[in-house]
Amino acid sequence: MNTNAVVVERITTDSKLFAHTRWDAIPVVAALLHCAYFFLMFYLFPRLPLWLMILLGFIYSISISWNINGVSHNFIHNPYFRSTVLNRLFSILESITVGFSQIFYECIHMQHHKGNADLPDENGETVNWISIYKHGQPRRIL
Secondary structure, eight states: OOTTOOOOOOOOOOOSSBSSOGGGHHHHHHHHHHHHHHHHHHHHTTTSOHHHHHHHHHHHHHHHHHIIIIIIHHHHHSOSBSSHHHHHHHHHHHHHHHTSOHHHHHHHHHHHHHTTTOOOOTTSOOSSTTOTTTTSOOOOOO
């Protein structure tokens, strides 16, 4: 018997829609609202004064941050839906809403996990090709 084994208990659901838990409805609804807000800004742009559009744009810029770091980040690790079609459609919705491809984000982010903060080898190469250590030696704290 291996005493070092890590036991991970996954939440299961009998949902026909969601892959992991019905609580995934919360980030899905948040993403849908964020996308609606994005298109609403296009509609409102010629109808509202500039100062109000700047305020709405500021709110949108903050919402991009929580979407990328919350909804989108969780989605690339744990797709929300059982259906691959729904996952693909959600990926497209997220790509439009945040302004960059979720497939590209997944590629970059998973590369980050392969060599998280890795130091360059003797040839100056890192596992993570976007590593902050690739283009210079890290500072050593004494």
